[in-house]
Amino acid sequence: MVVAATSWLLAALAVLSLPWAELYEGGEALFFVVDVVVAVVYGLLAWVLLARRAVAVAWWVALAAVGDGIAAFAAGYSRATVQGLPLPGADAVASLTSVAWVPGTAGLIVVVPWLVRDGALSRPARAGVWTGTAACVAITAARVLVPDAEAATGIAAVAGSLPVQMGTIVVLGALATADAARRWLRGTPATRRGLGWLTLGSGLMALSFVPLALPLPLAMALVDPGIVPAVQLAAQAFFPAAILVVVLRQQLWGIDLVVSRTLVWGLLTAGSVVAYLLIVFVATAVLPVGTGAGGVLAAAVLAGLAVPARAWLQRRVDLLVRGPSAAPGAGAERIGLRLGSAAAPAELVHSVLEPVVEALRGEGAEVRLDDGRQLAAVGAVGGPPLTVGLAAAGEHVGELAVWGAPGERLDARTERDLQPLAGVVAAVVRLALLTAELEAARARTLAARAEERRLLRREVHDHLGPVLTGVTLGLQGARNLLAAGDADTAGRLLDGLAGEVERGVQNVRSLARAFLPPLLEERGLASALEDMAARFDSADLAVRAEVDPAAAAALPAPAAVGLYSVAAEAVTNAHRHARAARCVVRLEQAGDGVRLQVTDDGVGIDPDGRPGVGLRAVRERAADLGGVARIGPGPEGGTVVEVTVPAHREAAVLGGAG
Known part of the structure; x- marks a missing residue:
């Protein structure tokens, strides 16, 4: 926030100094606008990046924002006068106009494209970063130490030469662009996301400095002086958006999803400035000089396009930042497709969590039941969780927690998107629980049936079987005794067998009552x-x-x-x-x-x-x-x-x- 506030303050002071400064003309005015736009737009980008993680790209962007802010302020301050007199230190401040923008802007071209990636840098990338950094330091030092290259001789004249400095930036920028193009063409689908925009943005940045790398007579003969700052203005407005495209599509560095509105604001600001200048430039060339109609026409066109342009940008930025969830019903549609492919009840909740995480561009999610048990989880734990309760059919079934990337706090917009999806998740969780209960009940029924069969087998084998066997043997013995004429002994044996049969009958009745006694029902x-x-x-x-x-x-x-x-x-x-x-x-x-x-x-x-x-x-x-x-x-x-x-x-x- 400090970097953004500093760069915005410098840009505001530069613009406020215009009523007291000599009027800019032609390309000089456009270069001033370039510095102001860079300070505003890159200050915003630095705020977004540094708010999540202090990566090297963020610091280079911050250096560009503050550097161009200083250059714009120096240009306005050095030209401002009070009652015809210059402000104190105007001559000293004027030198910052040609120096302050150099390290940051050059770094954007020759260093930043190498750094916009996930994971460790490769050897060529490390070489490119260190070479680009050394070039930025050397060019800045040369512009400070040799402010007047025409008056210098030898090595100082070469080092202070504008074509040599700008040519170095163009060559190193072309190498950085080539690396971005190589990763875009040969990378995996996950690592290629957005690299086409980065390649285009980096190429435009390097191309915008080509006229400055030509000798002055040749540059004056080939290129209109107003074209150079206009191209740089367009490139500087496009490049930060290209960086954010890569960062958001690849979810680099845990960037917060709240950048949607700030990105829309930044693109509208830069686009409005560029459109205003182009309309004024064309109108001035066509309409009679001195009518002042160019500014009025530009204001009228921008006023008519502001609302539809914002709506158009918001839809596309939402799709970029929030992914599939930006489209109404997209999250529910993805959930329905996954549910249709679930093969078992255990997969139901996982099948619904995965599209929820994808729709919200999150890192992971989990469902916990009311007793604290984790029912299902996908992805990994990231930043602070966004938690919502799950209720279906008037019954609270648990909680759904969604994580963003490490260090990322999900915003209120994500919570609003999660609420309708939570209802679907709750219904699926309840369905999965009821399905699990049904399967468990069926398993217990089968187990109870098997247990009853074991009980019947045990009763028949251990009790009823021996009783019947004993009765059979006793009856045979009684027959033998009767045949031998021993009726008294046979009678006593038959009395014993009758008691044994009665005990067997009681065991059978007890077994029947153990299953479901009639008295229990009655x-x-x-x-x-x-x-x-x-x-x-x-x-x-x-x-x-x-x-x-x-x-x-x-x-x-x-x-x-x-x-x-x-x-x-x-x-x-x-x-x-x-x-x-x-x-x-x-x-x-x-x-x-x-x-x-x-x-x-x-x-x-x-x-x-x-x-x-x-x-x-x-x-x-x-x-x-x-x-x-x-x-x-x-x-x-x-x-x-x-x-x-x-x-x-x-x-x-x-x-x-x-």
Whole structure:
């Protein structure tokens, strides 16, 4: 900002001095305009570049802005008079007119084209930069030390010769232009962006100094004196725009996206000055001398073209700066194309984030859920994030964060562009979550079905199968006893077989009730738990149910079925494996949820043992219900199986998919 303010102040003072200065004529006036335009436009460009990163290009641009500002101020100050008397130090200041602009302007031609690139410089580029820098220093020193080349002799005369100095600039500028053209023609698609504009701008800058490199008599014979500053004015107005084209299209150095308005302002300013001078020049040549119609005609034309020119420039600069997002609906269109090619739910969010980053010309983006987990991310972390909330169907699903380039802060314009895209992202995020929940529910259903099959196989193989085998063998034994005439022994054997068959029948009924007891559907969870406790209660295992009816009534049907299955699994384990004497089934309120707790005083769980199918099923059911499970030793020994689930949940299967 300091560089821009300094160059603009110098340009303003130069223009304000005109009423007190002798009038410029012809090419001399145009050279003054060139200095003013360079100070204004390059001061703006230096501000844009230095605001993001102090790269070498920015400092050369700043040197040109301040140098030409000093030259313009010196020209105005040295010509200004008060009551016919020159201002103090006018002669000393006048020498700056031909010196101050040299290092910066020459550097723009012979050094800057080498530097406008991403990454380290190649050997030829480093040689070009150092050679160009040395030439700028040498030419500036020669103009300071040998101000009057015509009066000098020998080496001093050669060094102070204007054709030699300008010829050096033209040759080195041609080499820099050739390098830009080579990178444009042979580079990769990413590194070629905008280099055609840089090649054209650099070539125009070098070409504008060709007449000054010719001997004066030849230059006077071939070129009109007014053409040289006019060409330089056009080149100086075009070159900064060419630099910004490369910087923005290749996203060099983390330049802020806010340059859109400043670029439009700079181009309008430079274009207006050039157009005004050209119209005045043509009108003066055509209309009678002294009518003053040239200035009036130029003002009228510019007034009529100002509004449409600004709109035309704004559209194209927006497209340059902001990329595809400058076109209405372009971001949403790119999102739709990517979504159509997504092959799996996991790719949905990535497919929507990539076009969002491209549309906003960002560095990266991510989506985080409300619990802080990262759902998806693309690109890399850059400058401070721009974060917006994601809500779909009245439900807050997370946050979307977008980063610009390192050191870049995204502006309010980018935030406005992001808002409509955030709605699309939110809908896709919700769709992806629901799809993931559906797939998880389907996977759990398949797992539950496989578990039920394993349970049936285990019951048939470990219990029903041995019972039927024993009955078969007992019946054969009873037949043999009857054949041998031992009816009493056969009768006692048949009584034992009848008891064995009854126990098998009870096991089958218990297995059926474990899946879905009829009492659960008819009278609810409380009655079903009490009935289960009564069925398992025996002399070997005392089972007691302590059920809060209000807690049971607060549960939806899926949660009631799930908790009953957990209780049945826990009581069955206590009956078969725990060698317990007592077992308590407790259902109660727990804050906003319901807690089921099954405790026994058996041998407990081996901490080093591998959990069985039943315990894994308990944890999976708890997750399905959106709750948590705890399985471990009780405070007085034995085992505690505890599951806490939320009450009044409409769709219990969605709970574990988060």
